[in-house]
Amino acid sequence: MTDRTPAPEGAEALAEQVTQARLATLGMLVAGLAHELNTPLGALNSNHDSLRRALEKLQAILADEVVSPDELEEVRRIVRAVDGILRVNDMAVERMSSLVRDLRNFGRVDRAELDLADLHEGLDSTLAILAHQLTAIEVVREYRPLPRIECRPQQLNQVFMNLLLNARQATPDGGRITIHTGTTGDAIEIRITDTGTGIRPEHLARIFDPGFTTKGNRVGMGLGLLISRQIVERHGGRLLVRSTPGQGATFTVRLPLDPAGGRTGTIPDAEVNS
Amino acid sequence: MSTQNTIMLVDDELMVLTALRGFLELETSYRILSFTSPLAALEALSAEPVDVIVADFMMPELDGISFLRQARATRPMATRILLTGYADKENAIRAINEAGLYYYLEKPWSNEHLQLVIRNGIERSALFTELDMRVSALEHANRELYQIRHRLIQAFL
Numbered sequence: 329m330t331d332r333t334p335a336p337e338g339a340e341a342l343a344e345q346v347t348q349a350r351l352a353t354l355g356m357l358v359a360g361l362a363h364e365l366n367t368p369l370g371a372l373n374s375n376h377d378s379l380r381r382a383l384e385k386l387q388a389i390l391a392d393e394v395v396s397p398d399e400l401e402e403v404r405r406i407v408r409a410v411d412g413i414l415r416v417n418d419m420a421v422e423r424m425s426s427l428v429r430d431l432r433n434f435g436r437v438d439r440a441e442l443d444l445a446d447l448h449e450g451l452d453s454t455l456a457i458l459a460h461q462l463t464a465i466e467v468v469r470e471y472r473p474l475p476r477i478e479c480r481p482q483q484l485n486q487v488f489m490n491l492l493l494n495a496r497q498a499t500p501d502g503g504r505i506t507i508h509t510g511t512t513g514d515a516i517e518i519r520i521t522d523t524g525t526g527i528r529p530e531h532l533a534r535i536f537d538p539g540f541t542t543k544g545n546r547v548g549m550g551l552g553l554l555i556s557r558q559i560v561e562r563h564g565g566r567l568l569v570r571s572t573p574g575q576g577a578t579f580t581v582r583l584p585l586d587p588a589g590g591r592t593g594t595i596p597d598a599e600v601n602s
Numbered sequence: 603m604s605t606q607n608t609i610m611l612v613d614d615e616l617m618v619l620t621a622l623r624g625f626l627e628l629e630t631s632y633r634i635l636s637f638t639s640p641l642a643a644l645e646a647l648s649a650e651p652v653d654v655i656v657a658d659f660m661m662p663e664l665d666g667i668s669f670l671r672q673a674r675a676t677r678p679m680a681t682r683i684l685l686t687g688y689a690d691k692e693n694a695i696r697a698i699n700e701a702g703l704y705y706y707l708e709k710p711w712s713n714e715h716l717q718l719v720i721r722n723g724i725e726r727s728a729l730f731t732e733l734d735m736r737v738s739a740l741e742h743a744n745r746e747l748y749q750i751r752h753r754l755i756q757a758f759l
Contacts, residue, residue: 366687370710371621377713378625385628409628416620423617463662 498524681723
C-alpha cells in the first residue's frame with residue numbers, strides 16, 4: 329500500500345513536517361529506551377527487596393545473640409544468596425551506565441556540533457540505542473579502517489538511525505542487516521544492506537520525495553529519507569539506493585574524505601528550509 | 603506427588619533470571635530450574651514435569667507466548683505465568699485468553715506478588731493433578747463395575 333501525506337505548502341509546511349518526523353523518531357527511541365531500562369530496573373528492584381529480606385533473616389538469627397549449628401548453615405545460605413544478588417546488581421548498574429554512555433555518544437551532548445569524528449563510533453552508538461528494535465535481526469558489522477572526518481556527527485547519527493530503522497522495518501524477523509564501511513578513492517562509503525522486502529522499481533525514484541511512504545499515513549511519516557539525503561548532501565556527499573524487490577535494499581552514504589573542501593566550519597546546518 | 607515443588611524460570615536476560623532465582627532461593631524451598639534459552643527449556647520439560655513455569659515475553663529464540671503454548675502441549679498440568687516488560691496489555695490479555703495462561707506479571711515485578719502467584723500456581727497444578735488422578739480412578743472403577751455387572755448378567759443368563 330502506498331500513501332502520500334498531504335503535499336506541503338512551501339518551505340514552512342515542510343519544515344513543520346520535518347519537526348514532526350523527528351518527534352516521531354524520538355518517540356520510538358524513547359519507548360525503546362524505556363524498555364531497555366526496564367530490564368536492569370526490574371532486577372535491581374527485585375534485588376533490593378531480596379537484600380532487605382536477607383538482612384531481616386540475619387537480624388532474626390542474631391536477635392538472641394546465639395547462633396546454633398543449624399542457624400549457622402542458614403547464615404551461610406543467606407550469605408551465598410546475597411553474594412549472587414550483588415553480582416546481578418553490578419551487571420544491572422553497568423547496563424544502565426552503558427545505556428547512558430551510548431545516549432551521550434549518540435546525542436553528542438558534551439561535544440562540539442562540528443567535530444573531527446570517528447563514524448564507527450556514531451554507527452555503534454546508534455546500533456546500541458536501537459538494540460531493542462534489532463533483537464530479532466542479525467546485525468553484521470563489516471568495518472574497514474576509516475579516517476576521522478570533519479562533520480556534524482549528531483546529524484550523521486540521525487542519518488544512520490533513519491537508514492537502520494528503515495532497514496529494520498523492511499526486514500522480517502530472522503533477517504540480516506549488514507553495515508559495510510570503507511574508503512574508495514577520495515570518499516568514505518557506509519553501506520547499509522538489508523535482506524528485507526526491497527523497493528519496487530516504480531517507487532525507487534520517489535522514495536526521497538517529501539511525504540512518500542509505504543508505511544501508512546501517519547503524521548511525520550515519509551520524511552526520514554528526505555532529511556537523510558539533505559544531511560548527507562550538506563556534507564558534500566551523496567545518499568544512493570539500490571534494490572532488488574524481494575531481496576532487500578542497500579543504502580550507501582558516500583562522504584568526501586574532506587567534506588568541508590579544506591575550509592573547516594563550512595558544512596551548513598542541515599535544515600530543510602534554510 | 604513429589605514433596606519438593608519445581609519451578610521453571612525462562613528469560614534470555616541472565617540478570618532477570620538470576621534476580622528471580624536469588625529471591626526464590628532465599629525465600630522458598632522450591633527446586634529451581636532456570637534457562638536463558640526457551641528451546642533448552644522445552645527440551646528439559648519433555649524430560650521431567652514441573653509445577654509452575656515463569657517465562658519472559660520478549661526472547662530472540664522464541665517469544666514467551668509461543669513458548670508457553672508449546673510447554674502446555676508437553677506439560678498440560680503445569681501452571682504458566684508470563685513475565686513481560688512490554689506495557690502492551692492488549693497483547694498480554696489476548697495471550698492469556700488464547701494460550702490459556704494463568705497470570706501475567708509486569709516488569710518491574712513485586713517479589714511478594716510473584717511469590718503469591720507462584721504459590722497459587724502450585725496449588726492450582728496440584729489440584730489439577732489430583733483431579734486428573736481422581737477422574738482416572740473413577741474411570742477405572744467405572745470400568746470394573748461395568749465388568750462386574752457384565753459378569754453378573756452372564757451368571758444369571
